[in-house]
Amino acid sequence: MTATSPPSGISLADMKALVGTEVGVSRWFSVSQDRIDAFADVTEDHQFIHVDPIRARDEAGMDSTIAHGFLTLSLLSAMALDATPAIEGTRMGINYGFDKIRFLSPVKVGAKVRGRFTLASVSEKKPGEVDVVWQVSVDIEGGKRPALTAEWINRMYLAAEETVPEEKGS
Numbered sequence: 751m752t753a754t755s756p757p758s759g760i761s762l763a764d765m766k767a768l769v770g771t772e773v774g775v776s777r778w779f780s781v782s783q784d785r786i787d788a789f790a791d792v793t794e795d796h797q798f799i800h801v802d803p804i805r806a807r808d809e810a811g812m813d814s815t816i817a818h819g820f821l822t823l824s825l826l827s828a829m830a831l832d833a834t835p836a837i838e839g840t841r842m843g844i845n846y847g848f849d850k851i852r853f854l855s856p857v858k859v860g861a862k863v864r865g866r867f868t869l870a871s872v873s874e875k876k877p878g879e880v881d882v883v884w885q886v887s888v889d890i891e892g893g894k895r896p897a898l899t900a901e902w903i904n905r906m907y908l909a910a911e912e913t914v915p916e917e918k919g920s
Contacts, residue, residue: 774833
């Protein structure tokens with residue numbers, strides 16, 4: 751299956767109509783040792799199961815090193831850009847948080863992963879502020895179980911609708 755992309759911008763009403771459906775699937779992302787090592791450097795998490803294939807084999811009985819769970823989680827941003835629509839008029843979006851993150855299967859070096867996005871809810875907190883909640887699953891190419899599942903909350907800030915000033919009577 752190839753990556754699917756919904757329309758680039760949809761109305762808030764159309765987004766709400768998608769609740770309960772799988773909206774998109776991202777392209778595959780390669781998880782190389784270089785990517786794992788770079789993540790280890792940035793996060794200062796150099797645990798041997800991630801960065802030392804010999805120790806991973808000898809001390810942990812693993813076939814290879816594995817990606818950090820947080821590395822896989824961090825790829826969700828790029829995956830979402832591939833697979834989820836923007837609400838028309840969005841001027842900015844932020845990661846608001848996660849609920850129920852579960853790391854279900856290790857991602858071995860050299861694996862490919864992709865994200866599946868099902869829209870769980872869309873709620874307007876106040877005018878111009880919308881929370882979009884995604885049920886996310888990260889597939890491992892050829893794997894039987896996902897690498898992770900999560901409920902991801904994004905907060906979108908919408909531009910104020912332009913209003914046309916009323917003409918004053920003459």
